[in-house]
Amino acid sequence: MSAPAMHNAPVGPARPWYREPWPWILMALPFSAVVGSIATAWIAVVHNDPLVADNYYKEGLAINRDLDRDRAAAAAGYHADVMVSEDGSRVRLYLTGGAALPDSVRLRFMHPTRADWDRSVELKGRQTGWYEGQLDLPAAPRWRVDLENQARTWRIGGEWRPVDGAAKLEPRG
Numbered sequence: 570m571s572a573p574a575m576h577n578a579p580v581g582p583a584r585p586w587y588r589e590p591w592p593w594i595l596m597a598l599p600f601s602a603v604v605g606s607i608a609t610a611w612i613a614v615v616h617n618d619p620l621v622a623d624n625y626y627k628e629g630l631a632i633n634r635d636l637d638r639d640r641a642a643a644a645a646g647y648h649a650d651v652m653v654s655e656d657g658s659r660v661r662l663y664l665t666g667g668a669a670l671p672d673s674v675r676l677r678f679m680h681p682t683r684a685d686w687d688r689s690v691e692l693k694g695r696q697t698g699w700y701e702g703q704l705d706l707p708a709a710p711r712w713r714v715d716l717e718n719q720a721r722t723w724r725i726g727g728e729w730r731p732v733d734g735a736a737k738l739e740p741r742g
Contacts, residue, residue, distance in 0.1 A: 635724065638717070638721065638722065638723050638724040639723075639724055639725075639740050639741045640740075641722055641723040642723035642724055642725045642740040643740035645666055645667040645668065645723060646665075646666035646667065647664065647665070647666040647667055647723060647725050647740060648664075648665050648666055648725070648737070648738065648739055649662055649663060649664045649665070649716055649725060649737075649738040650662065650663045650735050650736070650737060650738075651676065651714060651716075651729060651735060651736040651737075651738060652734070652735045653704065653706065653729075653731070657704060657705070657706030657707070657708065658703065658704060658705065658706075659701070659702070659703060659704060660676065660690060660692065660701070660702055660703075660704045660706075661699065661700070661701050662674070662676065662692055662699070662700040662701075662716070663698050663699055663700075664698050664700065664716075665698060667723075670694065670697065670698060671694070671718045671719065672693070672694050673691055673692060673693050673694060673700070673719055674691075674692050674694075674700055674716055674717065674718055674719070675689060675690070675691050675692070675716070675717050675718075675719060676689070676690050676691075676692055676702070676714065676715070676716050677689045677690075677714065677715045677716075677717075678704075678706055678712045678713075678714055678729075679712065679713040679714070679715070680707075680709055680712060680713075681711060681712075681713065683709075686707050686709065688704060688705065688706055690702045690703065690704050691719075708731075709731075710730060710731070710732070711728065711729070711730050712728070712729045712730075712731075712736075713726065713727075713728055713729075714726055714727055714728065714729045714736050714738060715738075716738050724740075724741075725738045725739055725740050725741075726738055726739075726741060727739060
């Protein structure tokens with residue numbers, strides 16, 4: 570018997586690694602993790618969290634002063650109805666209660682999550698109980714609204730949703 574004949578099939582030149590699909594498929598997962606990490610770091614650096622207080626102790630002490638202002642408004646019996654034009658450019662307010670109504674009041678609209686959208690406007694008294702002012706209010710579905718006198722001795726507030734129309738402000742607590 571003779572030994573089986575070996576066939577020497579011609580072998581072409583080896584392909585370089587970067588021409589093969591498997592190294593690219595295996596590198597895709599770690600590469601996507603690196604891209605995701607860079608995107609997460611960029612978001613964390615560019616978009617800081619404005620809801621965290623720098624000095625929470627002082628803000629905690631300020632809460633007690635705010636509660637005193639709420640109690641003063643409740644004792645005086647202040648209530649208000651706030652009406653904002655559809656385009657958010659004018660605001661009217663009807664204030665009741667108190668021994669003597671102030672000549673002007675300060676109305677603040679605070680967005681729940683975007684501090685840069687918060688607005689404050691001084692409203693001048695037009696007739697007994699009625700106040701008006703100009704406003705530049707961004708369109709948002711919900712606002713927290715606070716009303717206080719210029720001396721900041723009392724405060725009333727509430728929540729306003731533009732789809733509901735007028736907001737009712739009452740003493741808290």
